[in-house]
Amino acid sequence: MNQRTRLSLLVTQTLIVSLMLALFGRLFYLQIGAGAKYRDAALSIQSRDIVTPATRGLIVDSSGVPLALNRVGLAVTVDRSVVDKQSDKGVAVLTRTSTLLGLKYADVFRRTRLCGELPKADQTGCWTGTRYQPIPITKDADPTKALQIVERADLFPGIDAMPVAVRNYPGLAGVNAAHELGYVGPLTEGDLAGLNGNTYYRSESIGKAGLELQYDKYLRGKPGIKTVIVDRKEAVTRESRNTLPVPGDHLVTSLDVRLQASTESALADAVARARASGYKADSGAAVVMDVKTGRILSIASYPTYDPNIWEKGLTVQQAKDLFSDAKGVPALSRALQGQYAPASTFKVVSVVAAAAAGYNLNATYTCPASVKVGNRDFQNFESKPQGTITMKQAIAVSCDTIWYQIAFDQWLKDGGLSPKSNAKDYFFTAARSFQMAQKTGIDLPSESVGRVPDRQWRLDWYKQNKNFYCNYQTRAAKSQLTPFLIALAHENCLDGYMIRGGDAVNFSIGQGDTVITPLKLTQMYAAIANGGTIWQPTVGRAIVGTNGAVIKQITPVILGKIGASASTIAFLHDALHQVVVSGTAAGSFIGFPVPVSGKTGTAEVFGLNPNGTKKDNTSWFASFAPSDKPRYAVVMMVSQGGFGASTSAVGVRKIYETLFGVSGSTANPTKAIFPSGPPSALPVISPTTKVKTK
């Protein structure tokens, strides 16, 4: 072998050994370096999680009567991965399915589209879940029709029928409570991505609103996960993990179905009465609270909707109606999301302010027909002069001018249009001590906050709106160009950044820019009733496990005390009782056997309805009872409902009738909803608990 051959042999050997070493290197990288990555990839190829949803916990009232149950429904589902592969993108099969089930094709089409697939402006009724799960088009299919689908799989590719757990709001005793209960629905991609900090499994349903959302982590339970190892053809080769579902815990609320149903019908009745008297009465709310604990015993909002429509499958029309102005936006809970001027119900705050400012609550004051503030006359309501009266009488007959005078005097003392740096601001301080500009903190989502238009608020407001008011003639809508509004805009442009005499005067009677939610007003009147304690309202009382063990007690929390002395509170008790005995609400409570204390409110609303008519007044009645030993605070509000007395006070009387077992002018304590106060012991929970009959 010559030298050259020897050399080329060596070169070839080196080359070939290098090739083998390259294989070693690659093998090392794949198995050791990136081994963990490939192990995960292999696992996701081989394993499939089959999720068995947990049974959702019940929601029951304070005596155990179910408000939310589960029942078995028959779902017809659409598998988009199969349907989309049809040559016509599934039009034929969806049409066939719609016809069979008696649904509209347009609804079925929409229900099976992801929200992102529809134009932004028109997504109502879309599927909020993901593409990778069977999409139910109904959960209430007729079994014979569902059977046809299963038997003729050739005619219905991608369509399946299966029994599913359906959330059911049975409406026992005629209760609705749609806004409070909320509803459940599929997970969104955002939920799955963990945007709200929770981990979910794809096929779970979660609470979307109301108590279902608030207490979702307890109610939902843990789904059962069976992990199976599959082969390339998706055939199961073995089971690697199987955890059974853990059913969700039950929620005991402080609501009472009988009282809730009665509150709802009293509210609907008040709306109907107002409409019969010619008012628009577009919406309303009513709340009953235990003043000793802040627990909510009933809470109603009008208009409402059937809480079961979500699970039945919303039609496009139903979805639109929920948010339609013409239907009064039924989706909105007026009790905690509606904001209205409190009007005369606010005078309890003014009393506290006057007492703080040193006014003698037992003295007499003049109640003229009007008070001149600057160059403007502020009229008494309906311009009636009442002569010289006590402050108690002033509350009873709801005199405004006495408050105009006090508020104007105090405004002047604080420096008027050149405010002192140490301005006392008794009225704003009193309102803040009632926590009027804070949320009540109720255990329901999406609560709105009221507004106290104090000095800081006005400055902020002016910064935002200066340009609009200073160019009002060019920027406002044509319908807004009335001489009054133009003059108002001019004033706002000039000195809208500060509290003017008119603002101070308006604030003292709960008008102007002051707004409040009915729930907040209930909390305030409950505080007056119980001697000054502001409770955080609660609907939930306890979380109870399926074995009956108490998992969590929901204890009411005290948020603070109103800044009023015992004597001021005693005066308020006396004056508010006088309202019902001889004042504005006397007519509404004639012959009522239980002593009630309360205040009417009739708030003027500026602005026009969509049809151009002037908005009617907001009708309020805020109260507590029994007057001598207060236990319940009851507030009703009817938007555009006319007078406080004739609409809301009558409605509140009906709620008290149920609460105290009143028929005619006698109270039968055995017929009362809570003969010995709202229950303190937790009920036994069963889906079959019946409503107690009186």
Added chain:
Amino acid sequence: MRGFDPFLNFAVGGLLIIGTLLVYAATKSWYASAGLDPQYYMKRHIINIVIGILLALGTTVIDYRLLRAYTPIVWGLAVLGLIVVLVPGVGSTVNGARAWISLPGGFQIQPAELAKIAIIIGLSMILSERGHGKDEPTHKDVMRALGISAIPIGLILLQPDMGTVFIISASVVAMIAVSGAPSRWVAGLLIVALLGGFVAVKVGVLSQYQVKRLQSFVDPTADPQSSGYQLRQSRITVGSGGLVGKGLFNGPQTNGRFVPEQQTDFIFTVAGEELGFLGSGFILLLFLIILIRAFGIARKTQDPFGRMVCVGVIAWFAFQVFENIGMTMGLMPMTGVPLPFMSYGGSSMFANMIGVGLLQNIHARQRG
């Protein structure tokens, strides 16, 4: 006459045993779940091994130098086989290549495997004959060598079986390089090979199937349904084995049949998943032992013909191992070549065992 190289026998024997277990592992649960005999593939594989061992022994019986006499016959048979396989109705197409001739009894033979041996021996003969008193092959010798390789290579290109073309071409270049032929030839052939590969893809000599396989090597996500899927699954399967593997017969990827052709071209993935880095590294080590021992034989033999045969067999084994295992690990494009001594398949097994027989024959007849 010296005996056989024991290290070579040990390495080949080790690969045959491990290969048998891996073929069994790859097909056991698949056949069992289909209600068929789970040992079907393993039994046939063992039959192939037995035949292979007999062929290897047969190859060692007669002096390899006498083989020269049979070279034209072997070459002629191989070319004939390669022509027959292209006849419609005779050759059967698997994975886009018309490479198999079906025989009665469910057996198939691949004439290209026979062609490898024919080309190696034929080239060795031409490049080692010194009829003109020269120590090195002349330009004419090299051209003759290229000529007799070009015919079978061209026929295999028509199938088309790019993997085999690559292995044979690389072996031819290696043999010419070691033969002492003018180095211009070696450089020139390398350039031609590179250009040829480039033009083949561009001009479309490669079938759509071949292009897809090459593209999916460059971008594994290009076609997730077919070749890209296979490459991805293959890489994941090897990678998921880790250091010690999932244990023989316990690989979930293997038992789930996620890698296609796992008992043949992708047999190494079974080793990767079930035996881990230790087991599959040991397999690489056995291949390295075979190659190193074969180089030892090539160095020690005084006979230029024997040396050329050694180099041819070495290059064949080395490039085929590199192409096959490189493919399963994503280093090489996907071509359908089996892993020597391990993949299920008769023709390949027989050819490989004849190759080993040749090496031992040369080892046994070394002088000194």
